[in-house]
Amino acid sequence: MPLIVWVFLLVPLVVEAFWVFWPAMNSFSLSFTRWNGIGAAEPVGLGNYQDLMSDPTFQTALRNNVIWVIGFGGLSVVIGLALAVLLNRPGRGIGLYRAAIYLPMVFSLAVTGLFWRVLYSPDGLVNFSLDSLGLGALERQWLADPDVALYAVLVAAVWRQVGYIMVLYLAGLKGVDPSLEEAAAMDGANRWQRFTRIVMPQLRSVNGVIFAVTVIDSLRTFDIVWAMTRGGPYNSTHLLSTYMFEQGFTLVNLGYGSAIAVVIFALAIVFIISYLVRSIRQED
Amino acid sequence: MNTTTRTSPVSRRGFLLGASALGTSGLLAGCLGSEGTPEETGTEQTGTDETSSEPSGPVTLQNSQSDPAPREALEALIGDYPGDAEINTVAIEQFRAQLSTYLTSANPPDVLTWYAGSVARDYAAEGLLLDVSDMWEGEGACANFSDALRELSSAEDGSQIFVPTNYYWWSIFYKKSAFEEWGVSAPETWEDFLALCEDLKGRGVSPLANGIGSTPWMASGWFDYLNLRINGAQYHRELLAGEHAFTDPEVEAVLEEYTKLIPYFDPNMASYSYQEAVTPMVQNESAMYLIGAFVTQFFPEDQRDDLDFFSVPPINPDVPSAEEAPTDGYFAASGTDNPEGTKELLAYLASAESQQTFIEISGSSNLPTHPDVDTSSFSPLVQKGIELLNSTEEITQFFNRDSSDALQATADDALTRFLADPSDIPGILEGWQAAAERVWDQ
Numbered sequence: 001m002p003l004i005v006w007v008f009l010l011v012p013l014v015v016e017a018f019w020v021f022w023p024a025m026n027s028f029s030l031s032f033t034r035w036n037g038i039g040a041a042e043p044v045g046l047g048n049y050q051d052l053m054s055d056p057t058f059q060t061a062l063r064n065n066v067i068w069v070i071g072f073g074g075l076s077v078v079i080g081l082a083l084a085v086l087l088n089r090p091g092r093g094i095g096l097y098r099a100a101i102y103l104p105m106v107f108s109l110a111v112t113g114l115f116w117r118v119l120y121s122p123d124g125l126v127n128f129s130l131d132s133l134g135l136g137a138l139e140r141q142w143l144a145d146p147d148v149a150l151y152a153v154l155v156a157a158v159w160r161q162v163g164y165i166m167v168l169y170l171a172g173l174k175g176v177d178p179s180l181e182e183a184a185a186m187d188g189a190n191r192w193q194r195f196t197r198i199v200m201p202q203l204r205s206v207n208g209v210i211f212a213v214t215v216i217d218s219l220r221t222f223d224i225v226w227a228m229t230r231g232g233p234y235n236s237t238h239l240l241s242t243y244m245f246e247q248g249f250t251l252v253n254l255g256y257g258s259a260i261a262v263v264i265f266a267l268a269i270v271f272i273i274s275y276l277v278r279s280i281r282q283e284d
Numbered sequence: 285m286n287t288t289t290r291t292s293p294v295s296r297r298g299f300l301l302g303a304s305a306l307g308t309s310g311l312l313a314g315c316l317g318s319e320g321t322p323e324e325t326g327t328e329q330t331g332t333d334e335t336s337s338e339p340s341g342p343v344t345l346q347n348s349q350s351d352p353a354p355r356e357a358l359e360a361l362i363g364d365y366p367g368d369a370e371i372n373t374v375a376i377e378q379f380r381a382q383l384s385t386y387l388t389s390a391n392p393p394d395v396l397t398w399y400a401g402s403v404a405r406d407y408a409a410e411g412l413l414l415d416v417s418d419m420w421e422g423e424g425a426c427a428n429f430s431d432a433l434r435e436l437s438s439a440e441d442g443s444q445i446f447v448p449t450n451y452y453w454w455s456i457f458y459k460k461s462a463f464e465e466w467g468v469s470a471p472e473t474w475e476d477f478l479a480l481c482e483d484l485k486g487r488g489v490s491p492l493a494n495g496i497g498s499t500p501w502m503a504s505g506w507f508d509y510l511n512l513r514i515n516g517a518q519y520h521r522e523l524l525a526g527e528h529a530f531t532d533p534e535v536e537a538v539l540e541e542y543t544k545l546i547p548y549f550d551p552n553m554a555s556y557s558y559q560e561a562v563t564p565m566v567q568n569e570s571a572m573y574l575i576g577a578f579v580t581q582f583f584p585e586d587q588r589d590d591l592d593f594f595s596v597p598p599i600n601p602d603v604p605s606a607e608e609a610p611t612d613g614y615f616a617a618s619g620t621d622n623p624e625g626t627k628e629l630l631a632y633l634a635s636a637e638s639q640q641t642f643i644e645i646s647g648s649s650n651l652p653t654h655p656d657v658d659t660s661s662f663s664p665l666v667q668k669g670i671e672l673l674n675s676t677e678e679i680t681q682f683f684n685r686d687s688s689d690a691l692q693a694t695a696d697d698a699l700t701r702f703l704a705d706p707s708d709i710p711g712i713l714e715g716w717q718a719a720a721e722r723v724w725d726q
Contacts, residue, residue, distance in 0.1 A: 038406070038410040121555060122552040141552065144497055146704075232497075232498075232696075232700070233554060234696075234700050234701045249382075252689075253690070253726070
């Protein structure tokens with residue numbers, strides 16, 4: 001092989017090893033210690049993991065992460081796909097709609113979080129709208145009520161994500177062969193049948209990409225929760241990532257934080273490997 | 285949050301932390317725990333010694349005071365500094381998270397803003413703080429500071445590691461004009477206080493402002509004061525040091541009393557931060573606020589002279605009077621390559637003139653620690669604050685400063701839970717004790 005190929009292979013490998021694998025290994029070894037950032041780390045064996053098992057906040061965070069993956073992935077894909085189908089037609093002003101829906105994507109999640117915090121404030125737009133619609137009974141302190149706070153944050157995250165999913169699906173729909181759909185229409189297939197039997201199968205490769213993107217996006221969610229609730233009220237909205245951050249960097253409980261990080265890493269790896277295995281099989 | 289103005293070169297660790305603050309992928313987050321393994325820190329600390337030969341460049345001040353007014357005041361002070369110094373302001377959350385990284389890095393900031401108390405002592409015990417004992421002797425900048433401040437600024441080995449520059453008192457703040465309008469006056473006794481709350485509530489006003497949403501530690505303000513008034517400062521300190529259990533009947537009595545206040549709090553307090561809770565008070569929709577004197581800067585300028593305060597009235601007549609007076613100031617990294625310049629900057633910041641300038645520009649009602657500051661030109665509110673602290677028998681700091689940030693997290697959880705649903709006090713206290721034991725065990 002020519003030298004240039006080796007350079008192109010080795011440089012990213014070295015960068016990856018130094019910036020990703022080496023710190024990950026360190027994180028792994030740190031998770032078996034108790035360390036407050038100063039002095040020497042004290043080895044505790046599996047102690048951190050045992051503590052995690054009995055830590056109510058960790059269990060909440062784990063459960064919230066499951067809710068998050070399902071809610072965030074499910075809602076943003078369903079709504080994004082619906083919007084894409086709805087807006088995949090020529091027409092006046094359709095570009096404007098598309099742009100408006102994609103617009104939230106240009107804000108960072110942290111900014112989205114701050115923006116929605118204002119909407120959710122006790123005299124904010126959400127409560128005001130409910131009141132104006134005569135639904136005053138539904139008014140609440142959205143981010144201060146442990147029963148709804150996680151879902152309130154979820155809505156904000158989905159609001160931002162649907163535009164992205166929509167654009168991916170719009171691109172996919174461009175590749176759908178219209179003659180197949182016309183043929184099916186001639187054969188008497190109704191709109192729903194045409195969508196499920198003709199269009200969706202052609203979107204399979206896009207679905208694969210979107211599955212991977214949403215799962216990884218939902219596992220790495222951190223900033224919007226941190227910006228909106230910091231895991232509160234009383235730890236009810238913690239995700240694994242925010243709890244890791246709080247333990248590791250707010251409380252400087254680095255061993256314990258590392259143990260949580262290892263759990264996140266393990267979960268992400270399981271998803272990524274299963275995705276890779278699936279897509280390799282499909283290629284065969 | 286985005287108040288970071290980095291002027292120092294970003295270290296690899298700083299970059300990783302910054303990356304995490306921006307919320308990177310779960311994968312990167314998964315790697316973040318690796319921030320400096322023990323071995324790595326070891327090498328960096330020896331690296332520190334190697335580089336401590338030649339002073340180079342300006343003395344840096346790492347500043348965590350990111351509220352606009354104190355930030356401006358400190359920037360003005362550094363601007364006027366005759367020597368070579370630069371300031372680097374970081375939002376307090378991030379500052380707190382990175383403090384240990386700053387102090388252990390090969391090229392630490394020379395001077396850092398911080399509070400007196402347990403955190404400073406922990407770092408001093410690890411040898412990370414510059415010994416400034418000579419500043420407390422002879423002609424030193426802190427030589428005339430009070431003995432209480434000296435005690436507060438000392439490490440466990442008796443050396444001084446902290447330079448206090450201002451402190452503030454906690455009390456119940458209210459607006460004179462609003463009290464006049466409602467025809468009420470500051471209460472003398474606890475019964476009067478509860479009656480006043482009831483009276484105000486009857487007028488459709490929220491008697492007690494509070495902001496425990498993004499600042500849940502504000503729930504500890506009333507906990508501290510009720511504990512000081514019911515069980516006394518001695519018990520309070522011992523409780524926070526782990527010598528008593530949160531399941532004690534004494535603590536239960538504190539929450540029983542706290543329960544009486546719950547109907548009087550602003551119903552939106554769980555959505556507000558401590559700054560936001562001022563807004564309804566500005567509009568006379570809430571009446572009183574137990575908070576530190578820094579609250580004055582959140583009021584519009586034309587209302588600041590209207591503010592007055594009264595101390596939380598006595599509940600148990602057998603305990604000595606006590607007030608909370610958190611002390612702010614600076615410490616320096618032992619890894620500085622320019623200890624002389626660092627101490628010069630500290631002395632400048634501690635001087636009577638600097639303290640006066642800081643208090644004037646920041647518009648806060650903080651009190652100077654330097655006995656030579658001419659306080660006669662200060663507002664009547666500040667004069668009254670000085671009087672309050674001079675006449676009290678005991679002084680405490682605040683929950684986290686008297687204990688630790690980790691214990692504060694347990695209080696945040698327990699107390700906000702309690703405020704939302706006070707029906708099961710024993711259950712809440714058991715959960716609190718269990719969480720506190722995990723902290724004390726570490």
